[in-house]
Each structure stands twice: as structure tokens, then as C-alpha cells.
Amino acid sequence: MGVSVSTSHVKLEMRNITKVFPGVKALDGVDLTVRAGEIHAICGENGAGKSTLVKVLSGVYPHGTYEGDIVLDGEVQTFKSLKASEHAGIVIIHQELALIPELSVTENIFLGNEIVSHGLIDWDEARGRTTELLARVGLEVDPRTQIKNLGVGQQQLVEIAKALSKNVKLLILDEPTSALNESDSENLLDLLRGLRERGLTSIIISHKLNEIEEIADAVTIIRDGLAIERLDVADAPLDEDRIIKGMVGRSLEARYPEHTPDIGEVFFEVRNWTVEDPTIPGRLMSKSSSFQVRRGEIVGFAGVMGAGRTELARSVFGRSFGIYRAGTITLDGEEITLPTVKSAIARGLAYVPEDRKTLGLNLLDSIRDTIVSADLSRITPGLLLDESLEYKAAEHYRKSLRIKTPDVNRGVSTLSGGNQQKVVLGKWMFTEPELLILDEPTRGIDVGAKYEIYTLINKLADAGRGVVLISSELPELLGMCDRIYTVCEGRITGEVARGEADQEQLMRLMTTTSSAA
Amino acid sequence: MKSIRSLFGGDPRQFSMLGALVILIMLFQVLTGGKVLTPSNMMNLINGNSYVLILAIGMVMVIVVGHIDLSVGSVAAVTGIIVALALRDWGIPWWAGILLGLAVGAVIGMWQGYWVAYVGIPGFITTLAGMMIFRGLNQYIGDSNSIPVPEELQFLGGGYLWEWGPNTGFNNSTLLLGIIAGAFVVWREWRKRVRAARVGFEPDPLPIAAIRAGLLIALISYATYLFGTGREGTSFPVPGVVLVILVIIYHVITQRTKFGRHVYAVGGNRAAAALSGVSTKRTYFFVMANMSVLAAFAGMMFIGRARASGPFDGTLWELDAIAAVFIGGAAVTGGIGTVTGSIIGGLVMATLNNGLQLMGAGSDETQIIKGLVLLAAVAFDVYNKKQGRPSVIALLMRRRPTFRDDDAAAAATPDGGSSQAGPVGAQEELETATSSTPATETSHPTRNANNERQEP
Ligand SMILES: Nc1ncnc2c1ncn2[C@@H]1O[C@H](COP(=O)(O)OP(=O)(O)OP(=O)(O)O)[C@@H](O)[C@H]1O
Ligand SMILES: [Mg+2]
Numbered sequence: 001m002g003v004s005v006s007t008s009h010v011k012l013e014m015r016n017i018t019k020v021f022p023g024v025k026a027l028d029g030v031d032l033t034v035r036a037g038e039i040h041a042i043c044g045e046n047g048a049g050k051s052t053l054v055k056v057l058s059g060v061y062p063h064g065t066y067e068g069d070i071v072l073d074g075e076v077q078t079f080k081s082l083k084a085s086e087h088a089g090i091v092i093i094h095q096e097l098a099l100i101p102e103l104s105v106t107e108n109i110f111l112g113n114e115i116v117s118h119g120l121i122d123w124d125e126a127r128g129r130t131t132e133l134l135a136r137v138g139l140e141v142d143p144r145t146q147i148k149n150l151g152v153g154q155q156q157l158v159e160i161a162k163a164l165s166k167n168v169k170l171l172i173l174d175e176p177t178s179a180l181n182e183s184d185s186e187n188l189l190d191l192l193r194g195l196r197e198r199g200l201t202s203i204i205i206s207h208k209l210n211e212i213e214e215i216a217d218a219v220t221i222i223r224d225g226l227a228i229e230r231l232d233v234a235d236a237p238l239d240e241d242r243i244i245k246g247m248v249g250r251s252l253e254a255r256y257p258e259h260t261p262d263i264g265e266v267f268f269e270v271r272n273w274t275v276e277d278p279t280i281p282g283r284l285m286s287k288s289s290s291f292q293v294r295r296g297e298i299v300g301f302a303g304v305m306g307a308g309r310t311e312l313a314r315s316v317f318g319r320s321f322g323i324y325r326a327g328t329i330t331l332d333g334e335e336i337t338l339p340t341v342k343s344a345i346a347r348g349l350a351y352v353p354e355d356r357k358t359l360g361l362n363l364l365d366s367i368r369d370t371i372v373s374a375d376l377s378r379i380t381p382g383l384l385l386d387e388s389l390e391y392k393a394a395e396h397y398r399k400s401l402r403i404k405t406p407d408v409n410r411g412v413s414t415l416s417g418g419n420q421q422k423v424v425l426g427k428w429m430f431t432e433p434e435l436l437i438l439d440e441p442t443r444g445i446d447v448g449a450k451y452e453i454y455t456l457i458n459k460l461a462d463a464g465r466g467v468v469l470i471s472s473e474l475p476e477l478l479g480m481c482d483r484i485y486t487v488c489e490g491r492i493t494g495e496v497a498r499g500e501a502d503q504e505q506l507m508r509l510m511t512t513t514s515s516a517a
Numbered sequence: 518m519k520s521i522r523s524l525f526g527g528d529p530r531q532f533s534m535l536g537a538l539v540i541l542i543m544l545f546q547v548l549t550g551g552k553v554l555t556p557s558n559m560m561n562l563i564n565g566n567s568y569v570l571i572l573a574i575g576m577v578m579v580i581v582v583g584h585i586d587l588s589v590g591s592v593a594a595v596t597g598i599i600v601a602l603a604l605r606d607w608g609i610p611w612w613a614g615i616l617l618g619l620a621v622g623a624v625i626g627m628w629q630g631y632w633v634a635y636v637g638i639p640g641f642i643t644t645l646a647g648m649m650i651f652r653g654l655n656q657y658i659g660d661s662n663s664i665p666v667p668e669e670l671q672f673l674g675g676g677y678l679w680e681w682g683p684n685t686g687f688n689n690s691t692l693l694l695g696i697i698a699g700a701f702v703v704w705r706e707w708r709k710r711v712r713a714a715r716v717g718f719e720p721d722p723l724p725i726a727a728i729r730a731g732l733l734i735a736l737i738s739y740a741t742y743l744f745g746t747g748r749e750g751t752s753f754p755v756p757g758v759v760l761v762i763l764v765i766i767y768h769v770i771t772q773r774t775k776f777g778r779h780v781y782a783v784g785g786n787r788a789a790a791a792l793s794g795v796s797t798k799r800t801y802f803f804v805m806a807n808m809s810v811l812a813a814f815a816g817m818m819f820i821g822r823a824r825a826s827g828p829f830d831g832t833l834w835e836l837d838a839i840a841a842v843f844i845g846g847a848a849v850t851g852g853i854g855t856v857t858g859s860i861i862g863g864l865v866m867a868t869l870n871n872g873l874q875l876m877g878a879g880s881d882e883t884q885i886i887k888g889l890v891l892l893a894a895v896a897f898d899v900y901n902k903k904q905g906r907p908s909v910i911a912l913l914m915r916r917r918p919t920f921r922d923d924d925a926a927a928a929a930t931p932d933g934g935s936s937q938a939g940p941v942g943a944q945e946e947l948e949t950a951t952s953s954t955p956a957t958e959t960s961h962p963t964r965n966a967n968n969e970r971q972e973p
Contacts (some may be wrong), residue, residue: 236734341795362781384774387712
């Protein structure tokens with residue numbers, strides 16, 4: 001593929017890797033060369049084959065299920081399992097974290113590699129080692145803390161500590177920062193730089209191209225299962241637009257579509273919304289929050305992770321989170337109550353959750369079942385579901401969202417991460433909501449597809465619907481929203497109109513604990 | 518292989534399971550020197566197993582939704598005794614007795630559904646309690662006596678269809694059923710093509726559709742011949758007719774109604790279902806309640822066949838029903854399983870029983886073999902999943918047709934479970950929901966962690 005690599009020590013070479021799933025050629029003769037001690041990025045659109053490539057490398061897809069060679073430190077490897085690749089010093093951190101929430105940090109780190117003395121686990125030793133490891137990744141928590149009590153950013157660091165405990169030589173991170181906010185991401189990237197200094201080689205997959213630009217020493221771009229090109233910092237500094245051009249085959253003029261909003265009346269209003277934490281009595285997750293949405297308007301919610309944006313949205317959406325304490329909802333001038341999710345959907349609300357695997361999808365289902373699952377009455381003209389209506393709906397969203405699959409009858413578990421996210425979006429667009437609440441809708445989605453999703457959001461707004469956009473990416477909020485609320489510790493701390501808003505101001509409002517303006 | 522696949526294209530699962538069943542029957546047919554495929558033996562087989570198969574219909578829904586019901590045998594028994602006593606002592610007509618029995622089942626079902634759905638006690642525990650309670654009630658109400666039941670009920674539990682019309686050499690009722698079934702197969706094949714054309718699917722090539730329909734019709738014809746030419750006064754048995762009707766009804770309910778979708782949604786990922794507007798409580802409630810109603814029905818069929826209701830009716834039925842469901846491809850973790858699969862699973866067990874009996878095996882040997890078959894069927898399945906191959910049973914039996922994500926089961930989704938659940942929350946519906954991560958694969962490499970000791 002015209003890939004030439006300067007001749008410092010090559011850590012890893014993957015040669016002519018081909019991986020076929022029934023009906024899909026996920027990888028078609030991909031070459032990947034990673035030099036020792038570099039941070040190597042893999043970029044590509046959703047479904048390009050990035051995750052598949054690193055799964056081949058780490059033995060998740062064992063030797064024999066793919067074609068081609070893996071050469072590590074000059075030796076051909078035939079990993080039969082994840083365990084085998086770990087033995088060779090390759091550790092993969094998956095797109096979805098694999099920590100066990102009920103177990104402590106120590107237990108998670110040594111899970112499967114328990115330190116045993118005299119046939120029993122030596123917990124003192126394990127805890128001591130954990131403390132060291134945590135210090136290396138710069139995480140200051142008690143090793144006995146349960147994982148579920150850590151934030152996502154911290155969990156990510158625990159994953160890396162776990163990798164370090166295994167004596168890692170080649171660290172693979174599949175979209176490590178997609179669920180992280182900016183400061184956590186920055187933290188992680190710093191850590192990776194530090195590890196590079198000490199000679200660790202890593203491979204990173206990410207859709208956040210600015211981070212790639214910042215940290216990577218080389219980039220391999222994959223498109224439709226083919227390695228399109230390799231960019232090297234040594235030749236020219238990495239450049240986002242250049243990477244995009246490789247990924248999508250053309251340059252992208254703008255990140256956000258042109259849009260002239262046509263904003264109407266206020267039709268949805270929440271007043272003094274107060275919600276208590278379901279597990280910790282007395283702790284308020286939303287403190288007397290009030291906001292409005294106008295027809296045709298895209299309203300953003302900015303806040304740091306844990307500010308209570310998701311909790312606010314979910315408690316409004318049929319009280320699906322927390323314990324309702326006070327507050328009113330007005331829809332089209334009429335005060336309504338939405339005691340159940342069903343009633344919220346019936347009233348035209350839709351909520352696209354941030355965590356697709358646990359809240360958005362039934363992974364056993366097909367794409368087609370999933371698309372219609374939030375509003376079955378639409379495909380039930382009489383007593384029975386009409387499967388042809390179902391198929392039509394699924395096909396419609398497959399096309400309009402460009403979900404990459406040969407067939408909507410396939411299971412959602414066969415889709416790449418980004419395409420799963422599109423299915424969740426389709427599922428809620430199918431309900432044709434009046435108010436669409438999007439919680440981190442572009443997480444893990446490639447630049448091109450983001451643009452398409454933004455276009456769809458704009459279209460929805462132009463049709464007179466209201467959109468609430470919760471996002472941790474400030475540029476996205478600034479690029480898309482007509483108005484932005486800032487949330488901090490369960491309180492709405494500010495409201496900024498389009499044009500008046502800038503990053504610094506939002507940041508400041510996002511971290512003020514004082515009450516709303 | 519490819520051509521077989523396209524032959525069974527739209528719906529490979531029934532066919533492949535059916536294939537296994539047919540092979541098993543043939544095997545016993547040969548081993549017993551032709552004693553299996555005789556009219557009287559097949560009638561016995563149906564009469565003697567229809568009640569367990571009816572239980573399997575309800576059980577698969579319970580298992581798909583993520584619970585289990587251990588009380589079905591006891592529920593059947595207590596219904597049996599109540600109905601038998603009511604018919605004997607109160608002099609109510611037989612149909613009122615059946616309605617009463619169904620009402621008893623409904624009340625018991627609502628009781629169990631209440632504990633499972635609204636109090637949140639796992640089905641296993643609720644029905645373990647129910648198993649004891651209702652067994653005890655059966656013996657308390659009936660004073661541990663055997664109570665005979667009237668003829669009409671015997672008709673339901675072991676009767677035969679009427680003889681009528683001209684002498685065709687067949688039992689005409691059976692013949693009529695056979696013709697209806699054959700016509701249905703043709704009609705379904707035709708409708709499939711019409712629908713495909715309407716929606717823009719590529720329909721199966723005509724010869725393939727024809728072969729498929731032909732095979733089914735041959736099967737139906739043979740069954741018609743077998744059941745229609747038995748001893749004078751016999752036919753396709755009434756319990757068989759009841760069973761077929763129930764299978765059709767429940768197949769449609771599970772595959773083609775909102776409620777059915779909700780059952781699979783809740784079983785597959787409870788939290789996601791709740792956020793899609795599904796009331797998980799109502800789903801649990803109705804699935805549990807339905808199970809008890811079917812158990813009551815099975816109980817009445819059984820006393821009809823046994824001609825009396827006794828204190829030990831229905832013992833261990835729950836295990837037969839559960840075995841049928843798992844042999845039929847359901848997943849222990851919920852979300853996967855079908856009514857038709859479970860029926861076929863139940864027939865596999867029944868054929869084993871019957872064939873071994875005909876070969877002169879004692880109940881000791883029969884039990885051992887049945888146990889081994891159950892283990893082997895599920896182990897084979899699990900093994901296939903581990904190898905990253907399609908789980909022959911589960912994947913084929915998955916409720917939607919045309920799933921061919923072969924490698925998917927093993928490796929596609931390293932969902933570590935609670936990836937970024939954060940402060941996952943809970944308004945009743947969602948309370949325990951987050952722990953119910955869709956358990957697609959038990960064998961994911963990063964999760965080999967089950968019995969980790971708690972850190973001191
Ligand atoms: N188990 C599977 N069965 C069938 N097809 C699969 C399976 N896993 C992946 N695929 C297909 O292989 C292709 C590549 O998927 P992969 O997950 O590698 O994409 P990706 O580049 O990581 O995308 P994303 O950025 O969305 O995570 C996709 O078309 C996907 O649908
Ligand atoms: Mg991926």
C-alpha cells in the first residue's frame with residue numbers, strides 16, 4: 001500500500017491481514033507497521049475495521065480465523081487467545097471498558113493474574129503492588145475502592161494500571177477517550193506520553209483527531225478494510241484535515257453544517273425541577289432546575305462529567321432516574337406529568353442515552369427489531385405487528401443514517417461501535433418525537449458521520465421539533481446549539497445564546513457553584 | 518451445505534431442530550424393530566406428553582424474561598384437585614369446571630406474579646415457595662385422596678376426535694386436520710412471497726420454496742396417515758389438537774405482538790427495555806401469571822387422562838418443562854428462546870422416553886440417558902459458542918430468522934458490563950436493571966472472573 005517506514009527498530013508488523021465475517025470483509029489485506037517506542041494511531045470511519053484489526057492482533061480473534069501474519073519483534077506470532085497475546089506483552093483496552101463494577105480496584109487489577117502464595121491469594125502483596133501501579137498512572141484513590149464508585153476517567157486509568165501490571169510491551173487502546181471529558185482526556189494523553197518516554201509502544205484508535213494530531217508519532221488510515229496510507233510525523237507534522245481526507249477520501253469543508261434556525265414559541269418548559277438521588281437519601285441530583293425549549297430550537301447542556309445533566313434529562317423523561325421531589329413540566333401550554341417512560345414517549349419525548357450498551361440496545365436483537373422497539377404501535381396496525389412495516393422503517397433508517405451493514409436482519413452485536421450508536425439514534429428518530437433529548441449522541445462517531453447526524457438534527461429542528469443536546473464537547477455545543485445552558489452540581493448556572501457564547505465563558509459557568517444568573 | 522441453507526433460508530431453525538428429532542425417531546424405529554411409528558404408540562406419546570409440552574410453552578416465556586418457574590407441577594396438582602372436587606361435589610357442568618380451573622390458575626399466577634414483579638423476589642424463590650405451598654394445598658384440599666373425574670374431562674385429557682362422514686379408510690376428522698394443515702403450509706409459503714414482493718425483499722427461488730413446502734406436506738401427510746389409520750375409534754388425539762392450537766396462539770403472541778417483543782426486550786436488556794417505555798413489572802407479572810394459567814390447564818388435561826386427581830400429580834413436571842426449553846435452545850441468561858424450539862425440545866425428550874421404554878430400558882436407565890442428553894445438548898451449544906462458531910442451537914433458534922453472524926457470538930462484543938454506568942439510577946423500574954447487562958456470551962475472554970473471592 002505504498003507504505004514505507006524509516007528503519008528504526010520495528011516493534012510490530014502486521015502483514016496482509018484479511019478478516020472475513022459472514023457477508024462482510026472487515027479487513028482486506030491490511031498492513032500495519034509500528035516502530036518501537038512510538039504512539040501509533042489508527043484512524044478510519046465507523047466500521048472501517050479498526051477494532052477488528054486490533055482484535056486480530058490481541059488474539060480475540062484467534063490465529064486461524066484470519067489470514068496474514070503478525071510479526072512481533074521479528075517473530076511470527078500465532079496467538080490462540082487473549083491470554084496468549086498478553087503473555088507476549090500485548091495488552092488491549094477495549095472500546096467498552098471491561099472492569100467489574102462490584103469489585104475493588106485491586107481485585108480488578110489482579111483479576112486473572114492473582115498473586116498467590118501457599119495456594120491462597122496474597123492480598124497484602126496485591127494491595128501494595130496496586131498502590132505502586134496507581135502512583136505510576138497518577139491516580140489517587142484507595143485500592144479498596146469499588147470500581148463503580150470511580151468516574152469513567154478514573155476507570156480508564158485503572159485499566160491502564162492493570163495493563164502495566166501485566167508487564168505490557170505493546171499497549172492497545174481502542175477509543176480510550178471517547179467517554180472522557182477534556183481534562184480527563186488530557187490527563188490520559190499525558191500519561192501515554194510519559195509511558196512513551198519510558199519506552200512503551202502503544203497503538204491508539206480514536207475519532208478525536210485533534211488528540212491524534214497532538215500525540216501520535218504516526219498514523220495508519222483504514223478505509224473499508226483497506227490500509228489507505230501511513231502518515232509519519234517525521235515526514236510532515238500531522239494535520240487533522242489531512243487525516244480526514246485520507247479517511248473519507250475527500251476533504252470536509254466544515255465540521256458543522258450551515259443552518260439558519262427558524263425558532264418559534266416556547267413549547268416545552270421545565271420549572272423548579274428537583275430530584276433526589278435514588279441511593280443516597282437527601283442528596284439532590286437536580287436542584288430546582290428550570291429550562292425551556294422553543295420549537296425549532298437546538299438547546300445545549302454543558303457541564304463537566306457528573307454535573308447532573310444526564311440525571312436531569314432522565315428524570316424528566318418519564319422519571320426514569322432518581323426520586324422526583326418537585327417541579328412542573330409544561331408542554332404546549334398545558335401542565336403535564338410524565339410518571340412513566342411510556343407516558344413520556346406518548347407525549348412525544350425521546351431520550352437517546354449516553355451509554356448504548358447498557359441503556360440503549362438489546363445486543364441480542366437484530367437491527368430491525370431495535371429500530372422499532374421504542375414505538376411498536378407504529379408497526380401494529382391491528383392486533384399483530386406488521387413485519388413489512390418494520391422492515392421498511394429499518395431500511396429507511398439504515399439508509400438515512402448510513403448504517404454500515406449488508407442487511408437489517410443482522411444482530412446489532414455485529415455492528416461496529418459507531419454504527420451501533422447510529423442504530424440507537426434511529427430507534428429514537430423512529431418515534432418522531434416533538435422533543436428529542438440527545439445525550440452525547442456523537443460519542444465514538446467518525447467525523448463524516450457526525451456531520452450527517454448534525455444535519456439530521458438540524459432537519460428535525462427545521463421541522464418544528466425541539467432538540468436538547470447534552471455534550472461534553474464544547475465545540476460541538478458551540479457549533480450546533482442556538483442556546484446553551486450550563487449545569488454544575490445539579491444546578492443550572494447559566495444560559496448563553498448563540499453568538500454570545502465562547503469556550504472560556506462556558507467553562508467558567510460550568511464550574512461556578514453559585515446559583516443561576 | 519449452502520443449498521440446504523437456502524432451502525431452509527428464511528427459517529432454518531425449525532427445520533434443523535426438526536431434523537434432529539426426525540433422526541432420533543428413525544433411530545428408535547430401527548432399534549425397536551418398528552415399534553415407534555405405529556398409530557397407537559404415537560397416540561400414546563402425544564397423550565402422555567402434551568401436558569408437559571403445554572408447560573414448556575409457558576416456561577420458555579418465563580425463561581426468556583429471565584426467571585424460572587419451579588411451581589408448575591404443584592400448581593397443576595392443586596388445580597386438578599379443586600376441579601375434580603368441584604365437579605364431583607358441587608355438580609357443576611364440565612365446562613364450568615374448566616373455567617374454574619383456569620380461574621384458579623389465574624389467581625395463583627397473579628399471586629406469584631405479584632411477588633416477582635412488584636416485590637422483586639426472584640422467580641426461583643417465589644416459585645420454590647409456590648412449589649411447596651401448592652403441593653401442600655393439593656394434599657390438604659384433597660385429604661391426600663384420589664378423586665375421580667367425569668368423562669368430559671377424560672375426553673380433554675385422552676380422547677379422540679369423532680368419526681363421521683363417508684368411509685375413506687381414514688378417521689375423517691384427522692384427515693380434515695391434515696388437509697387444513699397442508700393448505701396452511703401452501704398458503705404461508707405463498708403469503709411469504711407476496712409480502713417479500715411488497716416490501717422489496719428478494720424472495721427464495723421458487724424451486725426452493727416448493728421443496729420446502731413439499732417436505733412439510735410430506736411430513737403432514739405421513740402424520741395424517743399414521744394417526745388416521747389407527748384402531749377404530751381413534752384419531753389424532755384431542756390433547757394433541759389442544760397443544761397445536763396453543764402452540765399457534767403462543768407462537769403468534771411471542772413473535773407478532775407488542776407483548777411478545779416486550780418479553781424478549783426485558784429478557785435481553787432490562788434497563789434498555791425500561792428506557793424504551795416497556796413496563797418491566799407488567800411484563801414479569803403477565804409472564805408469571807400466564808405460566809400458572811397454562812399449568813392449571815395442563816393439570817386439568819392430566820387428570821382427564823389419569824381419570825382422577827391425586828396427591829402426587831405433577832411431581833417433577835417443572836424439570837421436564839425446563840429441560841425441554843433448554844434443549845430447545847433457550848439461554849439461561851434470558852432473552853433467547855422460542856415456543857416452537859421448546860416444543861421440539863420437549864418432543865426430543867418425549868421420544869427418548871418412549872423409545873427407551875420400547876427398548877425395554879428401565880426408568881433408571883432412561884433417567885440417566887435423558888440427563889446425559891440434556892447435558893450434551895447444552896454443552897455442545899456452549900462449546901460451539903466458545904469456539905466462536907455459531908451456537909448451533911441458540912443461534913439457529915434465535916427468534917428472528919436470517920441471523921448469520923457466525924463469529925459474533927464469541928467475540929464481537931467485549932461488553933465489560935457496566936462500562937460507564939456512572940451513578941446509574943433507579944426509579945423502581947430501573948433499580949436492579951443495570952446489573953442485567955445483556956449477557957450475550959458467557960465466555961468472553963476478558964470476563965473469566967466469576968467466582969472471585971471478595972477481598973478481605
Ligand atoms: N462479529 C461480527 N460479525 C459480523 N460483522 C462484524 C463483526 N464485527 C465487526 N463486523 C463488521 O466488520 C466491520 C468492521 O468493524 P469494526 O468494529 O472493526 O469497525 P471500527 O473501525 O472499529 O468502527 P468504529 O469506529 O465504529 O468502532 C463492520 O462493517 C462491522 O459491521
Ligand atoms: Mg471500533
